[in-house]
Amino acid sequence: MANILIAEDEMSINNLIKMNLALVGHSCAQAFDGNSALYMANSSRFDLIILDVMLPGISGFDLISHLNNTPVIFVTAKSGLEDRIKGLRLGADDYITKPFEILELVTRVDVVLRRSKAVSHSFEFDDIRIDFDCKKVFKNGQEIVLKPKEFDLLGALVKNRNIALSREKLLEIVWDYDYEGDTRTVDVHIQKLRKKLDLDKRLKTVYKTGYRLEV
Amino acid sequence: MRFWHKTYILTLLLFLICLNTGIMALAVYTYQKNVENTEASATAEQHYITRSFENDYNSMLEAGGMSNPSLLMESYGNHYKSKGIYLSFEKDGKNIYSGFNIEYSVGKNVIAQKKIDGVRYIFISSDICNGEYDIVYVKNISELDNEFETLMAVYALTALVVSLFLALCLFLVLKRLSVPLDKLRLTTEKIEKGDFSVRAEEKGKDEFALLARSFNEMLSKINEQMSFLEIDAEKKQMLVENMAHELRTPLTSIHGYGEYLEKAAATEEERILAAKYIVSEASRLKKISDILLDTAYVRENRFEYTEVSLGELVLDTVYRLSNKAAENGVTLNTDITESTVSGDKTLLSMLLYNLTENGIKACKQGGKVKISCADQQLTVEDDGKGMTPEQLTHITEPFYRTDRSRSRSEGGAGLGLALCKQIAEAHNASMRFESEPEKGTKITLVFTS
Numbered sequence: 001m002a003n004i005l006i007a008e009d010e011m012s013i014n015n016l017i018k019m020n021l022a023l024v025g026h027s028c029a030q031a032f033d034g035n036s037a038l039y040m041a042n043s044s045r046f047d048l049i050i051l052d053v054m055l056p057g058i059s060g061f062d063l064i065s066h067l068n069n070t071p072v073i074f075v076t077a078k079s080g081l082e083d084r085i086k087g088l089r090l091g092a093d094d095y096i097t098k099p100f101e102i103l104e105l106v107t108r109v110d111v112v113l114r115r116s117k118a119v120s121h122s123f124e125f126d127d128i129r130i131d132f133d134c135k136k137v138f139k140n141g142q143e144i145v146l147k148p149k150e151f152d153l154l155g156a157l158v159k160n161r162n163i164a165l166s167r168e169k170l171l172e173i174v175w176d177y178d179y180e181g182d183t184r185t186v187d188v189h190i191q192k193l194r195k196k197l198d199l200d201k202r203l204k205t206v207y208k209t210g211y212r213l214e215v
Numbered sequence: 216m217r218f219w220h221k222t223y224i225l226t227l228l229l230f231l232i233c234l235n236t237g238i239m240a241l242a243v244y245t246y247q248k249n250v251e252n253t254e255a256s257a258t259a260e261q262h263y264i265t266r267s268f269e270n271d272y273n274s275m276l277e278a279g280g281m282s283n284p285s286l287l288m289e290s291y292g293n294h295y296k297s298k299g300i301y302l303s304f305e306k307d308g309k310n311i312y313s314g315f316n317i318e319y320s321v322g323k324n325v326i327a328q329k330k331i332d333g334v335r336y337i338f339i340s341s342d343i344c345n346g347e348y349d350i351v352y353v354k355n356i357s358e359l360d361n362e363f364e365t366l367m368a369v370y371a372l373t374a375l376v377v378s379l380f381l382a383l384c385l386f387l388v389l390k391r392l393s394v395p396l397d398k399l400r401l402t403t404e405k406i407e408k409g410d411f412s413v414r415a416e417e418k419g420k421d422e423f424a425l426l427a428r429s430f431n432e433m434l435s436k437i438n439e440q441m442s443f444l445e446i447d448a449e450k451k452q453m454l455v456e457n458m459a460h461e462l463r464t465p466l467t468s469i470h471g472y473g474e475y476l477e478k479a480a481a482t483e484e485e486r487i488l489a490a491k492y493i494v495s496e497a498s499r500l501k502k503i504s505d506i507l508l509d510t511a512y513v514r515e516n517r518f519e520y521t522e523v524s525l526g527e528l529v530l531d532t533v534y535r536l537s538n539k540a541a542e543n544g545v546t547l548n549t550d551i552t553e554s555t556v557s558g559d560k561t562l563l564s565m566l567l568y569n570l571t572e573n574g575i576k577a578c579k580q581g582g583k584v585k586i587s588c589a590d591q592q593l594t595v596e597d598d599g600k601g602m603t604p605e606q607l608t609h610i611t612e613p614f615y616r617t618d619r620s621r622s623r624s625e626g627g628a629g630l631g632l633a634l635c636k637q638i639a640e641a642h643n644a645s646m647r648f649e650s651e652p653e654k655g656t657k658i659t660l661v662f663t664s
Binding site for chain 1: 463464465466467468470471472474475477478479480481485488489492495496
């Protein structure tokens with residue numbers, strides 16, 4: 001997946017971002033101050049830089065002008081409008097405010113990566129290959145026919161793999177925000193996915209939380 | 216209506232009334248006096264005429280009988296007519312001779328003034344020749360009225376000219392006098408519109424100047440107070456923002472790792488790491504809350520004063536920080552001249568601990584921190600990275616860090632010196648910072664109480 005540089009001076013938060021992005025398959029490099037972030041950004045290629053605004057040495061706002069065309073997501077402790085606007089005006093692709101949720105981080109990273117086409121359009125695990133462009137799933141090279149909602153559900157699970165998604169969250173992602181469906185709908189579709197793709201060992205039910213695709 | 220308008224109108228009115236009343240009174244008095252004088256001279260004249268007539272009448276009687284007294288009367292009448300005096304003689308109410316050809320009636324022995332056809336006459340009647348005849352003396356005194364009218368006209372004209380002149384002068388003078396008041400009013404209007412930089416003019420030594428001076432002083436005080444409040448509000452805003460930042464960082468970690476534990480397909484090692492972060496970040500929150508509570512404790516002044524030995528305080532602090540100093544490769548030196556101060560031992564120990572800990576943090580490997588005490592004085596001196604003058608002005612603000620990017624690699628919440636300042640203030644001690652980048656910092660505490 002993508003190669004991401006995390007520039008954040010707080011060790012605990014830097015590690016938190018790294019651990020979360022690692023779950024969905026991104027590889028991360030870490031920088032703990034502005035100077036080393038600049039050095040790393042210039043010496044190797046990254047698909048995305050997650051940049052803290054308040055970095056020792058060179059601040060995030062100063063740093064962004066030295067980066068050439070690499071997408072940037074700002075991390076700011078202040079939810080202040082000014083900082084966000086300034087970040088976006090300086091050319092950032094998005095921002096995340098502390099505290100953030102795992103899903104929010106993963107989703108924003110995914111959106112920015114997709115915009116810069118750094119994300120692959122297919123995903124493979126075991127004997128299964130998912131083609132997001134033509135919305136098809138193959139098992140052992142044979143196409144398995146999925147209903148549109150089943151495919152969307154699989155897509156959501158893959159994009160947030162290794163992270164437990166609650167039934168409500170899945171309803172929200174797959175069936176849209178306003179869908180007032182029963183969470184049972186999610187269970188039914190999960191069962192179908194498990195059956196069609198033989199995912200019993202991969203698609204796990206997490207106690208009191210939801211479902212998780214472990215890859 | 217403006218004050219000076221009122222003053223102007225009232226003063227003018229009062230003056231005009233006084234002036235005209237005065238002039239009128241004078242005119243009337245003069246007229247009265249003239250009338251009296253005229254009457255007196257007329258009486259004297261009539262008396263003289265009467266006496267001389269009686270003399271002539273008596274000598275004529277003695278010389279050989281009086282055939283016709285009316286001849287004598289006529290001769291007198293004609294004689295005095297040319298002098299503007301009309302004489303009439305009567306006997307038993309009947310007119311014998313009349314030099315005055317206008318109808319009149321007058322009693323016996325009276326002095327009267329009458330206006331006949333617009334002309335004023337004085338009438339004096341008396342009996343002569345032992346009551347045998349009556350003589351009536353009439354004189355035209357309309358000259359008196361004419362004089363009075365001329366006088367009044369002159370007076371009125373004078374009064375008019377004087378009044379006009381006065382009105383003009385008073386107007387100019389009062390307008391000139393009210394200029395400072397007007398300026399003051401314009402100044403207050405500017406202030407009302409929010410311009411607090413204006414000042415009233417303080418020219419002269421009168422009440423207006425005094426007022427302007429007090430007004431300016433008041434304005435300066437207000438400005439001072441306002442800027443003080445602004446700075447205070449700014450500081451408080453900074454404090455709140457900083458506090459939010461300080462709290463949000465550990466909260467983000469705790470929340471994030473908690474969620475990670477809940478949702479992620481993580482290995483045992485990753486789970487333990489996440490849990491460790493939760494614990495360490497929670498203890499950071501605890502540290503912040505402890506210091507905030509300490510700060511509140513100091514602010515509320517709930518402490519006990521005892522005699523505290525500064526030497527003991529220094530030794531105690533060195534003992535507690537020796538491990539930390541060793542870890543950082545910093546040497547702690549002491550220079551103790553025993554002295555005691557009155558204060559709260561716990562708080563003073565907290566103060567010295569904080570200052571010394573800061574000194575250790577500022578030092579590189581191999582650095583030195585020297586703690587000394589002497590007469591009512593504590594000094595902590597390090598040869599660490601020092602601070603710029605700009606940083607020095609902020610260091611006692613809560614949550615301020617000299618490292619602008621807020622690196623927490625050295626630990627601490629940025630509250631230490633704010634607390635130290637409060638403790639020092641509570642003990643009436645002055646805390647002085649001397650620092651130079653790359654040379655070190657010296658903090659001197661002098662107890663004045």
